[in-house]
């Protein structure tokens with residue numbers, strides 16, 4: 001198993017290329033299930049989750065071929081409607097094939113994803129919404145068995161919470177349903193807009209994106225398209241924290257301020273400067289870091305996927321900070337590891353109080369999930385001495401070339417295999 005060894009205390013300067021968004025690229029690949037024609041996606045990141053999605057689609061009989069650098073060509077006839085346990089348990093986004101399979105093949109068998117390190121993560125809203133569109137769903141032996149013998153029919157779906165995944169599943173299913181579907185209280189994350197733009201380029205009829213109500217007029221069939229995956233706003237925010245915690249100066253090439261409103265406002269409150277330039281976002285800090293209070297919320301609020309990285313940064317800020325996590329019930333697994341590096345963080349229910357310390361010290365630490373892993377890298381970059389981060393397969397799910405990107409900006413980081 002690979003580990004990272006980081007020797008902290010270096011200020012990062014230079015440029016970091018921001019890749020395509022994991023949380024968009026995965027869904028755009030699934031959209032390829034909705035047509036037999038080719039969907040060609042460019043700016044696809046080289047991360048493990050994309051490989052897992054590729055394996056899932058291949059298992060469904062769909063071709064996924066390299067069509068150039070960072071470009072995948074996806075399409076074909078559906079040969080199987082089963083998403084097996086071993087893939088779904090590896091990557092929860094696999095659940096997103098449910099709606100498209102039902103819409104195109106009128107049946108699907110998808111393993112129930114179960115919980116993960118950050119929470120129980122049920123899929124009740126996905127299932128209820130699909131039932132509203134006419135699907136018949138049975139849960140048996142850990143699988144969701146779903147059919148729509150007469151095809152899906154448009155209807156009004158009101159989501160009790162603006163779930164990203166449920167919005168995406170229902171949105172894709174509704175593109176091929178008969179008639180009009182309203183998804184009320186739809187999630188407004190930029191990745192949903194990216195999916196809407198791609199589906200519309202494939203011939204779907206979707207309006208209202210970004211407004212909280214999506215209106216989808218079902219069409220007979222979708223066609224192929226070429227589409228570029230949006231830049232990864234979470235990767236961008238993560239490297240912004242690397243500039244912040246090391247007092248560095250980084251140009252995050254391809255980063256977009258529009259997708260990062262709440263993150264940029266919070267960075268500025270902590271004393272990190274963010275300037276939009278022609279090629280991306282320049283992020284730098286020259287003064288001291290200041291503590292702030294953060295509450296995670298659905299977009300356009302502060303993203304839960306940036307919470308762990310900010311906690312690392314705030315652990316060396318002046319004064320106290322409070323982070324309240326409202327999206328996932330168990331997303332503080334990085335706290336004990338940060339505390340082992342000298343941070344002073346106490347968790348009280350859904351909130352964590354962070355008392356800033358003047359320095360962290362390197363230690364052997366263990367990654368528990370994707371973003372928690374990066375918070376430990378950030379802590380390691382600022383710490384005195386050596387940090388060894390194990391279980392970095394979590395990190396490989398969603399970040400490409402972490403050691404290469406950081407080392408090019410002056411970090412002392414190496415990936416070693418045991």
Ligand SMILES: CC(=O)N[C@H]1[C@@H](OP(=O)(O)OP(=O)(O)OC[C@H]2O[C@@H](n3ccc(=O)[nH]c3=O)[C@H](O)[C@@H]2O)O[C@H](CO)[C@@H](O)[C@@H]1O
Pocket residue numbers: 023024026092093119120121122123124125126127161162163164165166304305327328329
């Ligand atoms: C692959 C991907 O894009 N993952 C992102 C997606 O996850 P994901 O799509 O799983 O997140 P959701 O927005 O669906 O989940 C938010 C909350 O709603 C709950 N819930 C969700 C669906 C449901 O049927 N029932 C239910 O109770 C979840 O357990 C969670 O507590 O959005 C999250 C919130 O921005 C991000 O942190 C993840 O990085």
Ligand SMILES: C=C(OP(=O)(O)O)C(=O)O
Pocket residue numbers: 023091092093305370371398
């Ligand atoms: C929680 C995340 O991903 P997933 O939904 O795939 O677990 C994430 O990207 O931070």
